[in-house]
Amino acid sequence: MTIEILAPAGGQEQLVAAVRSGADAVYLGTGNFNARRNAENFDEAALKGAVEYCHGRGVNVYVTMNTLVKDMELAALYKEIELLAASGVDAVIVQDLAVAGLFKRHCPSMPLHASTQMSIHNLEGVLSAEEMGFSRVVLARELSLQEIEKIARGSNIEIEVFVHGALCMSISGQCYLSSILGGRSGNRGLCAQPCRLDFHSGQRDHALSLKDMSHIAAIDKLIGAGITSLKIEGRMKKPEYVAAAVLACREKVSGQPVDLSDLRAIFSRSGFTDGYLTGKRGLDMFGYRTREDEEAGKTVRGKIASGYRNELSRIPVDMRLTLKEKEKSHLKVTDGKFIIAVQGDIPEADADQEQDHDFAFRSLMKTGGTPFALRTLDTEKEGSLKLPPGKLNAMRREALDKLLEARSRIIPRKFIPPFDPPRMKKQERSPILRVRIENQQQLFAGIDQADKIYLPCNEIDLKIMDRFGDKLIGEMPRLIFPAQEKMVISQLAKLQEAGLQHVCAGNPGS
Missing domain, CATH: 3.30.390 (Enolase-like; domain 1)
Structure with missing residues (x-):
């Protein structure tokens, strides 16, 4: 099986660094529908040049369309799909199912990759993505090697995993911290990374800041687990970082000894962590970028840049x-x-x-x-x-x-017009009240007047079911990691047997 090294290209310099360092594919953003809107990104002319440059050198180009899109933006999204079809890119990375649906309608030949922003973290999630027409899934970064292998072995589509780069303090696609604190949503491409600020927990400083992951040393194990693509995070990083990360991955894939000292020097937050992959989660996973880290990068930048000054004859x-x-x-x-x-x-x-x-x-x-x-x-x-x-x-x-x-030479994909904007159905009845509570302690007088009541499944008992009957909707866990699947399935079976008729799922794997 051929393994792919997938590199970030926040701009033209990073793209050249990735290709000349040996990347097999790059991923990049074009406009307002990508999760790194503050990167340099690529306009129409730059995208065309990027595809020409990469395809000439045997490198695939994937475009990130991995944000949530509002109804008022669908016309602009339609234009973006037309642009990507004309550019001949190799795939798009998608979070919003509406975006996936519009690609199927207007550019059905475009391969769809399920973004890590979809928080797919179990086999059922991958199988659901396959049913929806995705050809690849980018797994959540919080999985262990054993969980990754179970998912890869049980599915038929391509599996992509991150092997190096930043970790989200929450789960990618599930974090609202930046949105709540500053109105800059990660699901809209504007995460301000407030988790990097100096929050305290007891005597610990920077208590929300995780070190960057590095699974490069375990690439052979990931390949053995059935992974298709090894992804490097970092579209906001400098070209020297991209080059160092790609080179380290390429050395490991080819069986050469790997020295991560240059990569650690060019960017780290007091070192790297493999806590999620190994299942050894602890306080040593946390770290932040110090002045010493920043100074270390200056010592290797020129050396790394010299490595991609010339074409790679590949x-x-x-x-x-x-x-x-x-x-x-x-x-x-x-x-x-x-x-x-x-x-x-x-x-x-x-x-x-x-x-x-x-x-x-x-x-x-x-x-x-x-x-x-x-x-x-x-x-x-x-x-x-x-x-x-x-x-x-x-x-x-x-x-x-x-x-x-x-x-x-660019080979455009077939694009099918026209754009048919969604039409809002006229409301035939007055708005109805639905209530979501976190636990039974939040029950209040008058809640019985609600049309529906959402309560986490593990808070539901026979008394609650008798009280609310058909009004009750069980809320499934947003995250069900492989180790928890049997417990959740058993719980659902018992609730169904007891008479629960409705559940709410917040993730494709649920």
């Missing part, structure tokens, strides 16, 4: 050189998909027979400065003929330039 090509008397020389180059043929000068007589196959190979293998690497060369010569190295080099450059142009 795409193997096969060549065939043909030299015939009194005919122009021919060079054919293929990457397995495209075939490029160019002509050169008429070859000269090679009286000394100095130009053999190895000589031609040495000239044509000089692909530096391009994303290509010569894999094989076939030569066809009539008699003793040669072509000066300068002429061979010119043919190679022309052929590889044309090959890169062919690979970079």
Whole structure:
């Protein structure tokens, strides 16, 4: 199975750093419908250039459309879908099911990835996403290796996990702290990260700030668990961070020794944690960015940047050189998909027979400065003929330039108009009152007048069911991790047997 290294691209510099460091795919945002609206992001022209650049180098482009969208924004969303269809991107990452529905309607060929903002954290959630037409799920970051493996082994769609980057103090997609404190919702792409402030708990400072996760050392175990894609968090980070993280992942995937010292120096919050993956959760998972952390980054920034200054020759090509008397020389180059043929000068007589196959190979293998690497060369010569190295080099450059142009050509996806805005149904009755309470202690006089009453399932007993009857709706836990599934299923079975008729689920896995 081919494993994908997926890198963040908050802007053009980060995108180039990711590709030249060896990423197999990048994810980026385009406008107001992505969870990092304060990143540089990509406008229409920049997106087109990004797709051309990446596709030319064999790298996929995924676009984040992973925020909740309001009804008044659906017309703008429709325009965004039209733009993405025209740009030829490889997939979109979605949180809002309405967004997924509009893509299915207007650009049905676009692969849909379920964002970590959907908080999918169990097998039932993945299976639900598959039924809804998603081709990949980005799992919640709070899962252990055993839980990840259970999910991956039990599903048929691609599974993506974060292997490095920031952790949410809450659960991604479930945190309202930034929204409540400052009106900047993480589900609207504007999280202000108030959890990084100096909250205190007893003697502990920065009591809500988690260290960044790093599961790079466990990549081989994740691959063994059946993971498709290894994701790096960080669209707000600098290009040197992106390069260091991608390089570390690439080294681990290829079986090389991995030294995380540069990555730790370029960005960490007093080190990294693997507490969720190992199931060892404790206070050592917490940390914040100190002045020493910031100073450490300055010492390695130049070293890391030098590593992606040049193109990474990563795409193997096969060549065939043909030299015939009194005919122009021919060079054919293929990457397995495209075939490029160019002509050169008429070859000269090679009286000394100095130009053999190895000589031609040495000239044509000089692909530096391009994303290509010569894999094989076939030569066809009539008699003793040669072509000066300068002429061979010119043919190679022309052929590889044309090959890169062919690979970079955008292939739009079919877009189906028109936009049909949702129509609000006329209310046939007056508004009704529904009440949600957290526990039985919140019951109040007059609550019986409510049309429906929501109460967590673990707060429901026979007395409550007798009192409210069909009005009662059991609220399922928002999060049901694999270890809790049997308990929840048993609880639901007992409530159903006792007569509970309705439950409310707040997550695809519920």
